[in-house]
Amino acid sequence: MSSFFTTSATQQKRKRDDTNFVSSSKRRNTGDRETAKPTKGKTARARRDESISSSGTDNVARHPRVTEEDVVSSSESEDEDETGAERRLRLAERYLQSLKNEVDEAGFDAEEIDRNLIAERLQEDVAETKGRVYRHISSTLSYSTAVQTLFRSRSLTITSIATCAPYAYTVSKDLQLTKWEIHSLAPPPARTSKKSSKPARRRPLRLTTKRGDKRKCNDPNYQQHVAPILCVAASTTGKYVATGGADKRLIIWSADTLTPLRVFTQHRDAVTSLSFRRGTNQLYSVSRDRTIKCWSLDELAYIETLFGHQDEVVDVASLALERCVSVGARDRTARLWKVVEETQLVFRGGGASEKRRSYGQQKGNFEISKNYSEGSIDRVAMVDEEMFVTGSDNGTLSLWALHKKKPIFSVALAHGLDHPMKPEEVSAEVVPDAKVPERLPRWITALATVPYSDLVLSGSWDGEIRAWKVSEDKRRLDAIGVMGKVGKEGGSAGTVIGEESGDQQTSVRGIINDISVFERGDRGKDGLCIVAALGTEPRLGRWKKVKGRNDAVVFEVRKLHDIPDVDVEKRETVQEAV
Structure with a gap:
């Protein structure tokens, strides 16, 4: 008696149903198809047994299960049967080959590329995805030799500036939005005549x-x-520009033609600051109505509102992750908002700090100056996804980390004290023995960072943009330079923090209301371009008036190794100072 297990393979072979075969015809080409119907009267169990038996034969086409990661588009897949693991291996090989081709142009051998450059590039890519500092560029730049060039804006106080290389966007109190193209500064020509003695x-x-x-x-x-x-921001995708003003309006513009695309009026008070999420068209806006709002510009739509500040929100910053940091002026808090998790971390300032002013660094003589309490936190900038810096009205520059609710390090009087008032400025009457008020600290009016690096830039109304370095242990801020200015003894830091400039001239004249930075060349190999907004008044009011320009300025900061040979002695002095 024959059974299922004793029948021959040819008898075990089943005929395919037309309905089952239609779907498989899309996956592979076959020959003549069997169209015979199953034998009448056969039970479902008998047909299932035949199907199981026929699965072991070599003459029947198999239809393996296809998972989501196995499915790839025809443009990305070189073989229609490529698995997910094979696809990942192929993309990794392509990535390594692109790195080799990129560096082969410089003439390096393959062994050195594999050992050094590719490994370093991979480490940087991994560090960037984790959102941590992975570049140490502050000590490679020559701040004292930075070349500056002024704009020709011809407008009132420039309140804010944004860049998307090679373009810059400025806004002012006379309702102007201007698009500029920034050129790289040409090197000085050879001194062959009197006309060519000045650098171009x-x-x-x-x-x-x-x-x-x-x-x-x-x-x-x-x-x-x-x-x-009052504020402007440009998306890193180069597609949108956003502006906010005292009219409670948030306007989205086309970056190419500056054509208004949409006007949002959801804020109930002046819009004070804007920030695009890095690499996307997601926008964060803050206002004097104490709220932070999220927008998606791909759909030109409002997303949600974040509440928590007890005073007007005056500044916001963000990087690649879906989170932002805002500061609330006189509520003296900085808040990190995790948008996806719908949570916030509160960091409290407001403490008074002591300033140690040096009167002879070699002898070690120090004097403790008066404490200046922090009344308002006005500026914020993110170093990476876990660290940020803030600037206050008492001139304090503070470094924060997510694991601590107080600053891990603070620099008091980062831009020194203001000039003393003259007796005739104290009172309208001519009183020879009039008591002159105490000198006040200069506020931090502008902050910027190079994302995921150790470089921080700050500005005030002293006409200086100062550079600060985040230490390798990420626990300190060290002063390393002033843009376009050399100290009395050749150092790049200029003067001791908190002291006056003496016989030195400031870099520019006016209040530095905003700073924007972008890097020249691939990963900043050609230096740094720093663009600053200048004005005779603060960006959010008219409570102070200084002598200066209502303009903008560009600083081109070169690498130390790019300084010409005629400046070798000067370059060595700068390196020693750094």
């Missing part, structure tokens, strides 16, 4: 200007600003 400098080129109209404040269809513009 190229001013930024004005491309487009849009100006609002205060008279249209009652027109709901008007798509520009009707009050001073």
Whole structure:
């Protein structure tokens, strides 16, 4: 008696159903198809037994299960049967080959590439995905030899500036939004004649200007600003520019033509700061209405509102992860918002710090100066996803980390004390023995960082942009230079922090209201471009007036090894100072 296990393989072979075979015809080409129907009267169990038996034969086409990671598009897959592991291996080989081709142009051998450059590049990519400091560039730049060039804005106080290389966008209190093209500064020509003795400098080129109209404040269809513009931000994708003003409006512009695309009026008070999430078109806006709002510009839509600050929110910063840091002025807090988790971390400032002023570093003579309490935190910038810096009205520059609710390090009087008032400025009456008020610290009016690096830049109304270095243990901030300025003894840091400049001239004249930075060349190999907004008044008010320019300035900071040979002695002095 024959059974299922004793029948021959040819008898075990089953005929395919037409309905089952239609779907498989899309995956592979076959010959003549069997169209015979299953024998009538056969039970479902008998047909299932035949199917099981036929699965072991070599003459029947198999249909393996396809998972999601096995499915790849025809443009990305070199073989239609490629698995997920094979695809990952192929992409890794392609990535390594691109790195080799990228460095082969410089003439390195393959062994050195594999051992040094590729390994270093991979480590940087991994560190960037984790959101931590992975580049140490502060000691490779020559700050004292930075070349500066002024814009020709011809407008009132420049309140904010944003860059998306090679373009810069400025906004001002006279309702102007201007797009500029920033050129790299040409090296000084050879001194063959008197005409060529000065280095050639190229001013930024004005491309487009849009100006609002205060008279249209009652027109709901008007798509520009009707009050001073206080902030601007440019997306890293180069597609959008966003501006916010005292008219409670947030306007989205096309970055190419500066055409207004959408006007948002959800904020109930002045929009004070904007920040794009790095590599995306997601925008964060803060306002004097004490809220932070999230926007998706791909859909030109509002997402959500974040509440928590007890005073007006004056600044916001963000990087690649879906989180941002904001500061609340006189509530003296910085808050890190985790948007996806819908949580916030509160960091409290407000403490008074002591300033140690040096009167002879070699002898070690120090004097403890007066404490200046922190009344308002006005500026914030992110170093990486786990660290950020803030600037206050008492001139304190503070470094924060997520694991601690207080600053891990603070630099008091980062930009020194203001000049003393003259007796005739104290009172309208001429009183020879009038008591002159105490000198006040200079506020931190601008902050910027190079993301995921150890470089921090700060500005105030002393006309200086100072550079600070995050120490390797990430627990200190060290002063390393002033843009375009050399100290009395050749150092790049200029003067001792908290002391006056003496016989030195400031880099620029005016209040530095904002700073924006971008790197020249691949990963900053050609140096750094620093763009600063200048004004005779602070960006959020008119409570102080200084002598200066309502303009913007570009600083081109070169690498130390790029300084010409004629400046070898100067370069060695700068390196020793750093």
